[in-house]
Amino acid sequence: MDFSLADALNSEFRETRTNEKVEMMELNDRFASYIEKVRLLEQQNKVLVVELNQARDQEPSLEQLATAKARLEIERDNLAEDLGGLRQKLQDEVTLRLEAESTLAAYRQDVDAAALARLDLERRVGSLQEEITFLRKVHDEELRELQEQLAQHQVHIEMDVSKPDLTAALREIRTQYESMAASNIQETEEWYKSKFADLTDAAARHAEALRLAKQEANDYRRQLQALTCDLEALRGSNESLERQLREMEDRYALETAGYQDTVLRLEEDIRSLKEEMARHLQEYQDLLNVKLALDIEIATYRKLLEGEESRITIPVQTFSNLQIRETSLDTKSVSEAHLKRSIVVKTVETRDGEVGNACLRLPRDLSSVPGTLQGPLHPQHDDRSHTLCHHPSAPGAAWAGRRLWTMMESEPGNLWRKPALSLLLGLLGAQEGSAREERPSPG
Numbered sequence: 001m002d003f004s005l006a007d008a009l010n011s012e013f014r015e016t017r018t019n020e021k022v023e024m025m026e027l028n029d030r031f032a033s034y035i036e037k038v039r040l041l042e043q044q045n046k047v048l049v050v051e052l053n054q055a056r057d058q059e060p061s062l063e064q065l066a067t068a069k070a071r072l073e074i075e076r077d078n079l080a081e082d083l084g085g086l087r088q089k090l091q092d093e094v095t096l097r098l099e100a101e102s103t104l105a106a107y108r109q110d111v112d113a114a115a116l117a118r119l120d121l122e123r124r125v126g127s128l129q130e131e132i133t134f135l136r137k138v139h140d141e142e143l144r145e146l147q148e149q150l151a152q153h154q155v156h157i158e159m160d161v162s163k164p165d166l167t168a169a170l171r172e173i174r175t176q177y178e179s180m181a182a183s184n185i186q187e188t189e190e191w192y193k194s195k196f197a198d199l200t201d202a203a204a205r206h207a208e209a210l211r212l213a214k215q216e217a218n219d220y221r222r223q224l225q226a227l228t229c230d231l232e233a234l235r236g237s238n239e240s241l242e243r244q245l246r247e248m249e250d251r252y253a254l255e256t257a258g259y260q261d262t263v264l265r266l267e268e269d270i271r272s273l274k275e276e277m278a279r280h281l282q283e284y285q286d287l288l289n290v291k292l293a294l295d296i297e298i299a300t301y302r303k304l305l306e307g308e309e310s311r312i313t314i315p316v317q318t319f320s321n322l323q324i325r326e327t328s329l330d331t332k333s334v335s336e337a338h339l340k341r342s343i344v345v346k347t348v349e350t351r352d353g354e355v356g357n358a359c360l361r362l363p364r365d366l367s368s369v370p371g372t373l374q375g376p377l378h379p380q381h382d383d384r385s386h387t388l389c390h391h392p393s394a395p396g397a398a399w400a401g402r403r404l405w406t407m408m409e410s411e412p413g414n415l416w417r418k419p420a421l422s423l424l425l426g427l428l429g430a431q432e433g434s435a436r437e438e439r440p441s442p443g
Helices: 003-057 059-153 166-313 397-410 412-438
Strands: 319-322 344-351 354-363 378-381 385-390
16 A cells, blocks of 8 residues: 555645644634623623513503593592682672672662752752741831831721731741741651661661672682682693603603614524524534544544555454444534434454455435445444445445445535545455455356
């Protein structure tokens, strides 16, 4: 064999393995950074969920504000009803005041009429007194004239005739007129006094009622002003509470929408990170499978080379059994999907420097190509891999090797396995040729 080629292959494999180790370290670092980022996003998500729950817990305060608003509206309605009642009472009192004023005006008219009647009676009394005075003067003048005439003529006639008593008649007339005037004056004064007393009592009574009505109207006016101020204050408080309620509802709606958007964005980031993590895990798994396959091929090369050297140089019966047990990598990704892959070379045996049998367990993706292996390479199935075994005594090993090589070429992902399989199939072909030469001919 060409050992320089093997050394070149070994150096190339070592370099590839070093690069793979560096790439694996980088992938591990990236994987750790992704895990840390996912943890940070989960913590932020938890914080946002807590804030969202706190915002939802503040909803009872909105209910309390709504209850306070309803209570203030009820109080406002009650005050409006009280205000309406007070306004009705005020209207009634104003009506009573107007009626009292109209009655007082009528009484004032009566008082004015009584005053006018009193003045008329006083005027009539004055005129009657003047008339009496005038009649008295006329009577005195006539009496004086008669006395003068009697004095001038001095006729002495003695007659037994009684002289008319004019003075007594005048006195009687004057007495009658005076009594009539006195009675009229007394009646007028009594009527005036009674009427004035009635009007005074009515005026006093209505003045008291008017004063009470004015006082009650002033009280109602003050109460109305106070209730109006209270109503305006309550209306302002109600508007302020409604504005605060609307602002709080808008703010909570915006905060809730922001939290929901943030939660959706974080969930989308987590989902994308999980997908990216799953992809990197898949790449990591594939690289790990490649690494394991390269380690297996290197071990296979080493054992085959050692077996070939021992067969050529020292014909000592040896028995070496290389068994690499199945290795599984179970990795739980963030998406909670389990990925399991295995690549195992079961057994390579050499006896007296010759390959006794070789069994190669391949992953399922290699055996998934169309076709069925038959003949010297017998597939042995399990749930994770396929095992291909060669027995030197079985005929058609070269055909099976070509069939396996054709299957390897038909699967692009298996090109990295070609060097090991080419070497293995070459050894299998050599063993088959030597076995055919040693087999006795039928003749």
